[in-house]
Amino acid sequence: MKNFSKLFSILLVLTMTVLMLSGCSGKKASEDAQTRDDAETTAAPAGNQSEESTDSDGASGNTSGTYKIGYNYFGSGSYALLSLANNSKVAIDAFGNEAVGMDDEFSVEKIVQDIENMISSGADGLIIWLPAESLYLTVADICKQAEVPFVLNDKIPSDESIIKELKANPYFVGAVSPANSVYGEAIAQYALSQNLKTCIISSSGVGDASDTPRLEAFTKAFTEGGGEILAELHADAADAAQGQLEDTLVANPDPDFIYGVGSDFGIAAVSALENAGNTRAVVLTSGLDKQALSLLGNSPMKMVNGDFWICGMLSAVVLQNYLDGTPLKDANGGPVWVDNVMPFEVPADKYDLYTRFFLDEYCYSNDEIKQMSGKYNPDFNYDAFIKLIQDQDYSLDKRLIQKYKESKVTADELKAVGIDVD
Amino acid sequence: MAEEILKTENLSKSFGATKANKNINITIHSGSVFGLAGENGSGKSTLASIICGIQKRDGGIIYKDGNEYNPANLIEANRLHVSMVVQELGVVGSLPPAINMFLGRTDEFTTGGIVNLNKMEEAANKQLKKWDLGSIPMDCMTEELSIEQRKILELARALSTDPDFLVLDEISQALSHDRREILYRFIKRFTKEGKTILMVTHDLDEMMEICDTIAVLRDGEMIETKPTSEFTINELKRKMIGREISGEYYRSDWKEEYQEEVILEVENLTVPDQLKDISFQLHKGEILGVCGLSDAGIHSLGRALFGMSERRTGKVCVKTTKALLNKPKDVIKAGGAYLSKDRDLDGLMLDASLGSNLAVPSVSDLSGRLGFLNPREVKNLAEEIKDSFEIKATGIEHIVKSLSGGNRQKVNLSRWLVKDLKFIILDCPTRGVDIGVKAYIYNILKKAKKEGIGILLISDELSETIGMSDRIMIMRDRRIAGILSRNTDFTEDKIIEVML
């Protein structure tokens, strides 16, 4: 019996080892076959289905014209991360595709695993959120091996050599990211313009991929503008941030403002100021969380900015165009590379309209999203895509004007918030 | 003839293939002390456990007071006025003594959901006073009590259920001379009230003195039951073992005999509240016995010498090398070893295999240059020890917890003796072991003495220290009260005189 147990254990270990090693390979034989099959049978652009294309410049896709799109999100609990993922899913759904979402459980290492799992599940394309510089080429290689096109969403590398290699990857479709640093800069400029000179920063854990660039840009712009940072706090959760802020307000009882780098931290700052009985300091934050916005005007919360995490939708659009056979390419034939999706402000008086057209319903209708594919709208191309971003078509004001055109909002309502459409 | 209080008919119990009790038939009369004698593993504790509801019987019938008796657990047995002080059960160290005494019955002291601890302490003290068991501090955790106090606490706990049939399983082995006297007084009083005691003990002298009837068990079978007066001690031993005990039991010589060379030198050893100014020398080939009443500090001495006591001052060193022995590591490095009184708690890894337990002290000797062990060498050593010390186990993979008390003590002792020892500190080495193992251990000690190993033999049994020691160091009030020589002073009276 004892020997049998030993033998069984050894066999089990061997089986596990073989399975794990096989997992290390690019793909399984069956997947190879499937990929080949896909390459052979799928038409490239839906609008050009007679032209079969197996080269990377075209697209994969399938005969039905719908695709299985995989997207990952770093973790749940954060409204920002979930919104980013939701925006991707809205676009995936709008195009009639099947979405496969993977939760990375706040582990960078798990992102690679999730990407491999999405590929194994037969995804036709991937929308990848990856905050680690060192992993971009690894992930690009995995996608290349698996012949799965991918787009980078929200996070992009800064190293030129990595960017160059990425752009050379035939399955790299593009990258869309916000001007994270602009968020921080905008807050700093706003603070300085309001003569707010001293601040406490409340942010998520050290090294957080979203908060770090904002924090650095804010710090640089604010200190260069003559501001002083009294304390920089990092907490894993917003409820812990509130305690930290209360402690810090004992050490620094009279800051001009608190910068909550994410909206959760802004909300915590409002509570902390109330508990400390501080009625002078104000709170500025980034992230269009409904709760943060609802505090505008009736609390120390004075400003909230953000881009509604629109990169999630825009990156899905880039991938869709590739899969539809109308890839968005710059003048040199290179993939989309956008790193300046700008934030917009939601002032207190526009909060109700924001809720109505960004939360109660999505800021773009399904038809509008569909028009962002060359398959449905032959006029939609790289230039149109870039213009959409440069014009901040996704901003609150632009969307409200569009809603007015759709007769969803009256001119008077818009006038009341300072938008003149007459 | 008094009434029958308890009777068993064809009582049987098996653990797997091992038959612990085979068709046991006994009849016990009220107001008597019924002794159960037998080697370790003969089935005494199993029989006692079945009677108290701790174990379930496989077959047979038990009658108590003429009615069929089949308790589901100890609590039900308690309700039927049967109680037990179990050999290995113990107490909950992290609870105060009073709560331990009434554990499982705390509702009796509860008003409005709150337990009245004062009332419970009062009841506990009353219980101790009622049976004249001496006092136990109540304002501490039970783990702070000595082993003896804990055993008395267990006895008081058993008595608090108002039993008319009490099972005492190896209780006296944990007690010092004076506390044993308290126990004996209690037994007399208890039986005088018409109540009955079933006593399991390895101390045959004690058994012969206290019990009215003795039943001998061997390999789970009842060998003989008859009045104590009809037994001689040698017959009892023979019936238990199934053969004559070969060789001598204690030493037959009456001469203080050891080499001049001093191995261990102790100067002004002091541990606050435990030991005061202890100084002595242990010679090569000497057995130095240590005895004293409870609280005299004899058990603290062993721990202190091994470097396990807090705030120890004074000097313990190897005479020849002048190496100071401050920590257990120093003692082991100097060729020393220590066996504590509580072998299960301090000595053995109960859930580990026999092989692991046997090899532990020799790990550093067996490990290679890079610190790795050769499994074959470890296995060979363990098997060698197992065979040469006749440890009864299925193999070296046998889990130590399931070994009998005597075999556990063999494990504890043998693994040290295979090493190249210079001295060994033994605290009650024969506690809880049967006559056969006892004789075996004494033989080992005699052999070790011959090989020049210095032995410090701390013991609660006067006969053991008298029988084995070259000199006896008697302690009183945590100090050395006197050192007697085997040449002239070895009488029980003389020792007790110094003790008191």
Add this chain to the structure above:
Amino acid sequence: MGVKMRKLKKQMILLGCIGAIFVISNMAVDGRLLTWNNMKIIITHAIFPSFVSWGMMFIFTSGLIDLSIGANILLSANIGAICAMDLGMGYFGLIGMTLISAVILEQLSVNCSVNLKIPSWISGLGMALIFEAILTFYSTIRSKTEGSSNITLVNYREMGSMPYMAIIWIIGFAAAYIIFNRSTLGLNIRAIGGNEGVAKAMGINMKKTMLSGAVVGALFIGMAAIIQESYAGKLASTSGLGSLSTIFKSLATVLLAQSFERVVSMPVGIIFSAVFVTSLFNVLTLIGVPSGTGQEMCLGAIVILCGIISHWRYKGVVK
């Protein structure tokens, strides 16, 4: 010296040491530590870990190391807040439903261990993942429809502010002390934790006691969830066992309290330890030690230091 006196002496030394640490720390931060306002903040921050630790005490003492407590807090707090806010049940929803949820979730976790004979820390981790997943599922839906990933308790937040928090704390302490030290359940839980064999032999129903202990523990955990939800307004969902970070301070508190168990009983030790741990973070913030890195490092070092001090003269392996 009697046992009682020795214990009293140790207690005095402990109090003296804590007092001395506070006085020295106060000097180091220019008197900003021992101010009325700052002490109020410290006490406010100590209340949540105190309740969690009392809950853990009832569960852990019987030998069940349940690591789903953090996830339980997050999920039950959110359920309570939904009942209070979305379903309009007010305080009844907040208190009643949070407590009921906490008890049910804890029972699921503990039953999984006790009935399926799985080591409690394994079943606890498994249940933590499940609880986290349920909350994540809810967060994902809410983030699409409500503009926020977790519900915010806008009203009914008095239990998260002074002096109500302090009153609840005192009541919680009295309840924890009495149940742990002076009730049959508390004594039975301690007996099981101290020596399972003896407890069983003394007729204590092990399973019933462990499950009852888990109910009591869950009530304290539920109270902790209510207090934290009321104090912070919302508790965010996590995944990948991120909920463990919710109870990190409480685990440190229990660890410290266990270290001092020989000196003061657990419920009292938890009060000392919770105040000590939160004060530590407060002092470090006042000194200017960076949060997220330096402060956590100091906490780790202090926990180890306390462990060393509490077993200073103990020779042998501390388990």
